Amino acid sequence: GAVVSQHPSWVICKSGTSVKIECRSLDFQATTMFWYRQFPKQSLMLMATSNEGSKATYEQGVEKDKFLINHASLTLSTLTVTSAHPEDSSFYICSARVGGGTGNTIYFGEGSWLTVV
Amino acid sequence: QKEVEQNSGPLSVPEGAIASLNCTYSDRGSQSFFWYRQYSGKSPELIMFIYSNGDKEDGRFTAQLNKASQYVSLLIRDSQPSDSATYLCAVRSGSARQLTFGSGTQLTVLP
Numbered sequence: 001g002a003v004v005s006q007h008p009s010w011v012i013c014k015s016g017t018s019v020k021i022e023c024r025s026l027d028f029q030a031t032t033m034f035w036y037r038q039f040p041k042q043s044l045m046l047m048a049t050s051n052e053g054s055k056a057t058y059e060q061g062v063e064k065d066k067f068l069i070n071h072a073s074l075t076l077s078t079l080t081v082t083s084a085h086p087e088d089s090s091f092y093i094c095s096a097r098v099g100g101g102t103g104n105t106i107y108f109g110e111g112s113w114l115t116v117v
Numbered sequence: 118q119k120e121v122e123q124n125s126g127p128l129s130v131p132e133g134a135i136a137s138l139n140c141t142y143s144d145r146g147s148q149s150f151f152w153y154r155q156y157s158g159k160s161p162e163l164i165m166f167i168y169s170n171g172d173k174e175d176g177r178f179t180a181q182l183n184k185a186s187q188y189v190s191l192l193i194r195d196s197q198p199s200d201s202a203t204y205l206c207a208v209r210s211g212s213a214r215q216l217t218f219g220s221g222t223q224l225t226v227l228p
Contacts, residue, residue: 006160032214043220044161044205093160097214105151106207106216111160 003027004096006109013084013116020080021112023094029074030096034106035067038091050077084116120144121208123219131227136193138222140206143187150182150189151207151216154200161205165191196226 003026013019023033033050048069049057056069068080081088093111122141130136138152149168153161167173167180167189179192189208193200203223207216 034215044218046215049215091158091160105163105166107163108153108160113158 004030004094004107004109006094006112008112009110010113011115013114015085015116016083018080018082019084019114020078021092021094021114023077023079023096023109025075025096028096028098030077030098031074032097033071033077034095034097035069035077035079036093036095038093038111040091044093047079052077081114084114086116089114089116120217121206121219123204123206123222125220126223127225128222129225129227130196132196132198134196134226136196136200136224136226138191138193138204138206138224139188140190140208140219141188142206142208142217144208144210145184145187147184147187147208147210149209150180151209152178152180152189152191153205153207153218155203155205155221157202164204193224196224198226198228201225 005024005026007022031052035047036044037047038044046059047062050069050071052071052074058064071077091111094109095106098105120143151166152164154164155161165180167182170182173180177194181190203221205221206219209216
């Protein structure tokens, strides 16, 4: 399957600082990427849809000024958690869509564990 | 009613048995159906996708789709302890770009 790489795999930051997570499609171009958050023992929660060259589309309840998404190229989307707080500690996962129409498939990155202390 | 529903489990089966995982969805316009496996602390990995009614087999895995009844299932034959994980059902409706995920079913295969 297609390869989606996420970096860093885990990060610890101090409360009030910002953290950037990168999501790269390694062997294909991704016009659309998705960012999810998953708390322990809970299901995936879609945060936003990242569109190359345009603004991200955020799900209801997700603060766009806190979770900045940039999709500047067809192979890279970044999520920046600004002014992080301990409640932002979670597993953040990106995914990318491969193919078009109804035949497209979504592959996930390895995920990034964020701990805010 | 949730858009995609799965029994949360846990579902336990003995090694070598068939594990059956079920998923129902509410949107009749759904066209694409996916099964992902997620090990604890890891991100989901795609197991199979199915678009047409009927069965689709890949190794020990068989996906079954019944659009009239709005359910999709995943059978795992000859279950192994390494199959122990949470299995996520995902559905895409029509022209939607994103997937809607179920809450997942936790499977434990007992040695």
